[in-house]
Amino acid sequence: xxxxxxxxxxxxxxxxxxxxxxxxxxxxxxxxxxxxxxxxxxxxxxxxxxxxxxxxxxxxxxxxxxxxxxxxxxxxxxxxxxxxxxxxxxxxxxxxxxxxxxxxxxxxxxxxxxxxxxxxxxxxxxxxxxxxxxxxxxxxxxxxxxxxxxxxxxxxxxxxxxxxxxxxxxxxxxxxxxxxxxxxxxxxxxxxxxxxxxxxxxxxxxxxxxxxxxxxxxxxxxxxxxxxxxxxxxxxxxxxxxxxxxxxxxxxxxxxxxxxxxxxxxxxxxxxxxxxxxxxxxxxxxxxxxxxxxxxxxxxxxxxxxxxxxxxxxxxxxxxxxxxxxxxxxxxxxxxxxxxxxxxxxxxxxxxxxxxxxxxxxxxxxxxxxxxxxxxxxxxxxxxxxxxxxxxxxxxxxxxxxxxxxxxxxxx
Numbered sequence: 001x002x003x004x005x006x007x008x009x010x011x012x013x014x015x016x017x018x019x020x021x022x023x024x025x026x027x028x029x030x031x032x033x034x035x036x037x038x039x040x041x042x043x044x045x046x047x048x049x050x051x052x053x054x055x056x057x058x059x060x061x062x063x064x065x066x067x068x069x070x071x072x073x074x075x076x077x078x079x080x081x082x083x084x085x086x087x088x089x090x091x092x093x094x095x096x097x098x099x100x101x102x103x104x105x106x107x108x109x110x111x112x113x114x115x116x117x118x119x120x121x122x123x124x125x126x127x128x129x130x131x132x133x134x135x136x137x138x139x140x141x142x143x144x145x146x147x148x149x150x151x152x153x154x155x156x157x158x159x160x161x162x163x164x165x166x167x168x169x170x171x172x173x174x175x176x177x178x179x180x181x182x183x184x185x186x187x188x189x190x191x192x193x194x195x196x197x198x199x200x201x202x203x204x205x206x207x208x209x210x211x212x213x214x215x216x217x218x219x220x221x222x223x224x225x226x227x228x229x230x231x232x233x234x235x236x237x238x239x240x241x242x243x244x245x246x247x248x249x250x251x252x253x254x255x256x257x258x259x260x261x262x263x264x265x266x267x268x269x270x271x272x273x274x275x276x277x278x279x280x281x282x283x284x285x286x287x288x289x290x291x292x293x294x295x296x297x298x299x300x301x302x303x304x305x306x307x308x309x310x311x312x313x314x315x316x317x318x319x320x321x322x323x324x325x326x327x328x329x330x331x332x333x334x335x336x337x338x339x340x341x342x343x344x345x346x347x348x349x350x351x352x353x354x355x356x357x358x359x360x361x362x363x364x365x366x367x368x369x370x371x372x373x374x375x376x377x378x379x380x381x382x383x384x385x386x387x388x389x390x391x392x393x394x395x396x397x398x399x400x401x402x403x404x405x406x407x408x409x410x411x412x
Contacts, residue, residue: 002114004047005092008035008106009055009079023057025106026064027214030228031396033064034214035106037227039072040376044347045114047102048337050074053092055082071334071342086188089172096174103170109223110167111209120149120205121171127201129171130193132164133211140216141165144204151202154194164204166193167211176201229359232380232399234412239284242356244346244379246365247290247326249387250405251312254366256387259294261304263311269386271406273312276321282412285353288326289345289363289373295330302330325349341372346379364405371397382408 010024025035039050050072054061058078065074077091089103100121102114112131121129130151132144143163145152154166166189182191196202214220248254253267260266279286288309294300305328313323327345329338337344346363350356363374364382368391374381375397383391383398384405393401402408 002047002102003049003051003096003098003100004042004102004104005051005053005089005096006035006038006042006104006106007053007085007088007092008061009053009058009082009088010105010107021057023054023061023106024214026057026060027107027220029214029220029223030225034109034223035061035064036068037223038104038106038109039069040343040378041109041111042102042104043072043337043343043376044378045112046347047114048073049097051092051095051101052076052106053079053088055079055088071339073335073337083185084187086182086186086191087184089177089188090182090184093174093178099174101172101174103172105168107215108168108211108213109227110169110207110211112167112169112205112207113209116207117169117171117205120203124149124203125173126203127173127176127196128193129203129205131167131169132204132206133167134162134206134208135160135165136162138163138165140213146204146206149203149205150200151197151204153197154189164206167207168213229378229380232362234400237282237362237412239282240357240360241283242285242287242349242353242361243279243283244287244289244349244361244363244374245405246340246363246367246370247288247312249366250364250384251288254387259292259300260308261294261300263307266308266311268312268315269404269406271404271409273316273319273321275406275409276316276323277319278412279409280321285324285356286322287324287349287353289340289349290326290328291340291369292328292330293332293339295328296332305330325352340367341369341376343373343377346373346377364408368397371395384408 008025026033054076062076075095117129117131139159142157143155143160144166212219212223214223251272292305295302295305309326316323331339358378361379362382363379366384366387371381380399382400384402385391386404
């Protein structure tokens with residue numbers, strides 16, 4: 001299990017004019033609380049268990065997590081009084097299950113490569129490996145002094161032409177941290193990082209991924225622009241795009257309250273599979289991502305599911321179309337990372353097919369969980385009303401709406 005502590009107790013004092021009376025991580029950015037963007041970047045990096053360290057107005061964060069991430073594997077801890085960044089980390093560590101944990105801030109988005117961070121950590125076996133961001137012409141941050149991967153110290157904030165800044169994301173050795181003699185309230189940056197740099201126990205992974213700290217109004221506004229998907233323009237779709245499809249109720253007739261157990265029970269919706277030829281000509285890849293809990297309930301087997309899917313793909317192939325791959329979430333647990341609305345199947349597809357770009361991908365489904373799955377992975381979404389005719393626009397999780405997949409194919 002890859003675990004992450006998100007420090008989400010900040011007051012957002014400097015944002016009060018733009019975002020009154022909210023924890024900083026809950027500031028609305030591109031139509032979502034900023035925390036939404038932090039969580040989904042980390043899930044894309046393989047984090048599967050979250051520990052949220054909360055403080056100021058913690059109930060607002062808890063309500064948001066329950067309403068928008070109820071199927072995610074997470075827990076919360078709450079400071080009864082401000083403990084400083086170090087105390088907040090120490091409190092969250094009481095819930096960590098493994099021997100290492102990623103730590104980051106809920107008001108900063110640093111699009112790190114976790115594999116790169118882990119590589120430095122494993123090679124050097126430090127107390128912590130810090131993700132450092134190269135910057136130019138800045139005065140808002142101090143710089144980190146390094147010698148190779150080793151961190152030698154930290155310099156004060158002033159104007160720098162260029163330098164490496166602490167991006168606020170750390171991979172931490174849990175057991176070594178617990179052995180430190182620290183008070184209940186302390187600053188992680190002062191009491192741990194500055195001290196341990198002198199002891200030679202910190203290392204660095206230099207990463208030049210996207211970085212934004214929404215602590216000041218200017219960067220808060222910039223984040224809103226940077227993190228928003230442009231409106232979906234169907235005319236711009238070409239072979240660089242990927243089409244993700246739900247199966248039941250999108251490709252074939254759904255059996256509400258039941259499953260498609262056998263090939264003979266599989267019935268294409270009107271117009272399919274013929275229109276898959278056009279979809280295949282337009283998109284570079286077509287991928288099915290489907291929840292199939294019937295396997296987990298042992299009402300059918302993996303082989304049964306494979307036979308049903310083979311009937312579908314064979315008919316689509318005979319009609320001139322192509323399904324590149326099929327991903328099925330069969331687990332019973334709602335918080336299984338592969339079960340929609342969790343985006344695990346999308347991330348597995350990108351692992352298998354690295355050319356997938358989620359900003360050039362569309363998820364088509366007939367349930368809101370399909371739309372949330374697409375949004376969580378950073379895709380555009382198209383809702384088909386085959387089983388939910390009451391759904392209308394505007395909707396925060398839906399870009400376009402059509403009666404059927406056939407109608408969407410015609411619109412292309």
